[in-house]
Amino acid sequence: MSDSALSSPRVRFAPSPTGYLHVGGARTALFNWLFARHLGGTFILRIEDTDFERSSEEMVQGILDGMSWLGLSWDEGPFFQSQRLSLYRRMAEQLVASGHAYYCFCTKEELEQRRAQAAAVGRPPMYDRRCRQLVPAESQMRRAAGEASAIRFRVPDGGSTSWDDAVFGRVEFANAEIEDFVLLRSDGVPTYHLSVVADDLDMRLTHIIRGADHISNTPKQILQYRALGAPLPVFAHVPLILGPDKTRLSKRHGATSVMAYKEMGIVPEAFRNFLALLGWSPGPAHKDREIFSSEDLIQMFALDGISKSNAVFDNDKLAWFNTEYIRAYDSAKLLPLIETEWRAAGFQATRSPQEILAAIDLLKPRARSLKDFAGPFRAYFGDCFEFDPAAVAKFLADPALPALLCELGTRYAAVPEFTESGAEEILRAFAAEKGIKAGALINGSRVALTGQAVAPSLFAVMVTLGRDRVVQRLATVAHPQSSG
RNA sequence: GGCGCCAUGGUGUAAUUGGUUAACACGCCGCCCUCUCAAGGCGGAGAGUUCGGGUUCGAUCCCCGAUGGCGCUACCA
Secondary structure, three states, X not given: OOHHHHHOOEEEEOOOOOOOOEXXXXXXXXXXXXXXXXXXXXXXXXXXXXOOOOOOHHHHHHHXXXXXXXXXXXOEEEEEHHHOHHHHHHHHHHHHHOOOEEEEOOOHHHHHHHHHHHHHHOOOOOOOOHHHHOOHHHHHHHHHOOOOOEEEEOOOOOOEEEEEEOOOEEEEEEHHHXXXXXXXXXXXXXXXXXXXXXXXXXXXXXXXXXXHHHHHHHHHHHHHHHHHOOOOOEEEEEOOEEOOOOOEOOHHXXXXXXXXXXXXXXXXXXXXHHHHOOXXXXXXXXXXXXXXXXXXXXXHOOHHHEOOOOEEOOHHHHXXXXXXHHHHOOHHHHHHHHHHHHHXXXXXXXXXXXXXXXXXXXXXXXXXXXXXXXXXXXXXOOOOOOOOXXXXXXXXXXXXHHHHHHHHHHHHHHOOOOOHHHHHHHHHHHHHHHOOXXXXXXXXXXXXXXXXXXXXXXXXXXXXXXXXXXXXXXXXXXXXXXXX
């Protein structure tokens, strides 16, 4: 690695648009981004869409959306491999010309058949290298005759290929274990093995930070670097993210695309913070802290903090990060996120901006998700809300209560000033006068005012709602059907 | 099957790189607070570091083996 690699590294995130941005990919992107930002390097986005069958534009958009939701900005790209095919073909031909690759005329069907045979006999299902023997003249003739051919890499017969992984240390593979892999398919489309190194080289990448599922592909790529006489980048393989059952995270574990978490009401910074700490740690100096802003993360991030073992995705921990972030957010910063939820839920806030901000401040300490603001917290932002049947059953079951609440409302209507402490005094005096427990009145009022059994301190709620609304809602409990 | 990688409470991570009763967070349980639910405060359970051998005065840490998990094993990426 050259000095310039350290002073201004170039890294990339290279997803293939065969699915949405999933959490594993998002974390790989995050680590690349943090690494680049930490060192003042360049973060490149490259879309690996050489599998035309499975790639789609919709998925490309989904990946871009996921990236921007997480705040992962890229400096170059997005580049599309589908638009760079000539580069790969040129490199494949160069490899043929230098004797590092050869034309293979075996058809897909033949290969499959031989693989099946090998498996039946218990032999390793590697390509038998039969086209390696072909003399150039014959290859040339068959190609001229229009016979389809792929280009395969000529893997050295003996020895081994190794590298010093920034995460895993020295990793070594015997060349005998590596088959003569296909570089260029017979239709002229490159395989992953070719296009990654062609692009990583062309884009002058200094560090390849990617999932550990690529470890066994790495020697195939290193062999190409060597054949080309090109310097090796630093490889850093990141452990995988597992589901609760410790198998690789997949759809059957539930949400797997990052946008699904957005839709669950997760705040992007919470998700980013959570993701950063999955398989990476800032080290003992920061071991007692877990809430890190992106600036913190950028400042602390280093490859040597990446763990070697796979990590289990823990929804509870993510939920905790989410509550922490929602609570810490300024209500003004929270508002646009909440407005998005309202729009999605078809809810219209009918109160003034100041009232809305005050209500957010009151509610955010007990929000688990942004969704709460468009669901159970509706009553604070408008008059269109529903009564939770369980809450009604729990605190409004006493048939005498509605009339009492209505009367309490008239007391409130009569006082000159409506304050938190004043409202409490009135309620408690009223309870004493009627010979009932204040708690019954308080709990009943809460349901009457918010539709919920759970809410912040009742008198704070009252002040936030404003006297008129309080009086009106206490009165309407007597007629629950006109609650809307 | 072959090859590669990994292994600290249920989960995520620490442990001055061989040196105390293995720490922190999430989750769980209990108590306090209290008008509900969170939050907060206090306390608790939960690992002797997958197992078995070594090396060493001493191993979470080094070595060997076993086991388990994961990854790769395509003209997918």
